[in-house]
Amino acid sequence: MWVYEKKLQYPVKVRDCNPRLAKYLIEQYGGADGELAAALRYLNQRYTIPEKVIGLLTDIGTEEFAHLEMIATMIYKLTKDATPQQMAAAGLGDHYVNHDSALYYHDAAGNPWTATYIQAKGDPIADLYEDIAAEEKARATYQWLIDISDDPDINDSLRFLREREIVHSMRFREAVEILKEEKGKKKFF
Amino acid sequence: MTREKTFTLVKSYKPFHSKFDPCPPIGRKYYRTPPNLYINFQPPNMEQFTPEEALKYGTLWKFFYDFYDNPYRERET
Ligand SMILES: [Fe+2]
Numbered sequence: 390m391w392v393y394e395k396k397l398q399y400p401v402k403v404r405d406c407n408p409r410l411a412k413y414l415i416e417q418y419g420g421a422d423g424e425l426a427a428a429l430r431y432l433n434q435r436y437t438i439p440e441k442v443i444g445l446l447t448d449i450g451t452e453e454f455a456h457l458e459m460i461a462t463m464i465y466k467l468t469k470d471a472t473p474q475q476m477a478a479a480g481l482g483d484h485y486v487n488h489d490s491a492l493y494y495h496d497a498a499g500n501p502w503t504a505t506y507i508q509a510k511g512d513p514i515a516d517l518y519e520d521i522a523a524e525e526k527a528r529a530t531y532q533w534l535i536d537i538s539d540d541p542d543i544n545d546s547l548r549f550l551r552e553r554e555i556v557h558s559m560r561f562r563e564a565v566e567i568l569k570e571e572k573g574k575k576k577f578f
Numbered sequence: 579m580t581r582e583k584t585f586t587l588v589k590s591y592k593p594f595h596s597k598f599d600p601c602p603p604i605g606r607k608y609y610r611t612p613p614n615l616y617i618n619f620q621p622p623n624m625e626q627f628t629p630e631e632a633l634k635y636g637t638l639w640k641f642f643y644d645f646y647d648n649p650y651r652e653r654e655t
Contacts, residue, residue: 399636532610536648551646552636559614559642566619 391451398455399549402542403466408479410538411467412497417460417534417550419494419502422526424460428453430507430523434516437509442517442564449557456550461492463543517565524558585616587644608649613642 417423431450435443468476468490476485483499494502510516531551535544588608595603625640632638 399633528610528612532646535646536650548646549634549636552642552644555612555614555644556637556639556642558612559617559620562614563619 397459397462398452399459399546401459401462401466401546403463404540404542406467406470406475407540408468408471408476408481410540410543411464412480412484413534413537414460414464414467414497414543415495416497417527417530418457418464418492420496420530421506422523422530423496423502424453424457424527425494425502426506427523427527428457429504430509431520433507434509434520437511438513438516439568441567442513445560445564446520449560452553452557456553459546459550463546464492465490513568514565517561517568520561521558521565524554524561528554528558583613583616583641585611585613587611587613588649590649604650610644610646612644617641 419425428450431446431453435446435450438446468481471479471481471490473482473485476482476490484493487493496502508516508519510519528551531547531554535547535551538544538547587610589611590606590608592605593603593607620639626632626638627635627640627643635643637643
């Protein structure tokens with residue numbers, strides 16, 4: 390069960406009407422390394438992971454939905470008053486004819502989200518290593534988005550999201566350490 | 579506990595540029611090596627930000643904070 394708080398995890402401000410930036414940000418909405426993939430990956434893997442790290446996957450998976458909501462807000466605000474012509478000029482013409490300005494789960498190139506982006510191997514180390522890689526890939530995506538964006542307010546929120554990926558990666562690496570630990574054995578150093 | 583960062587968060591290298599490459603050389607290529615790579619398990623009592631700072635930066639822990647900006651800004655052409 391979840392408790393919903395009707396506010397964003399971090400404020401999202403948008404300075405300019407910039408549908409092109411929205412087109413790029415969709416990568417983190419419905420892309421392979423985006424927030425939807427992250428949330429669904431962790432909240433699914435958690436059923437078959439050792440008890441000690443279930444809570445971690447639940448917490449991080451839940452937070453990814455909060456990130457998804459921030460990205461959605463950015464995309465929504467950047468396109469909300471754009472005319473069909475402005476959408477077309479920003480490379481969102483194909484999006485417009487299918488969705489108007491509605492959001493949809495696809496990546497920046499228009500590929501629809503697919504469950505093949507995520508895995509649940511049932512092997513705790515394999516799953517956690519995938520999670521670590523996913524966090525580093527999301528961190529990199531945020532870097533490239535910051536590089537390509539000229540909106541200081543959007544970049545401020547993107548920096549927050551990037552920092553969260555660093556913390557998540559750290560926590561997954563700690564989970565590996567917890568599972569590696571030899572219980573009940575005498576330790577010799 | 580204050581943990582000194584005894585490592586750098588950005589690395590760079592100079593990619594080979596042939597005279598047949600059409601774009602002017604980008605100069606140096608950069609990649610990030612964030613702080614989490616240099617620690618296996620967070621030790622107790624690390625230095626914290628204030629709650630207000632933590633909400634802004636995205637981490638409670640000073641050690642894990644890593645500001646990012648476009649490293650290629652100088653060369654805009
Ligand atoms: Fe994450």
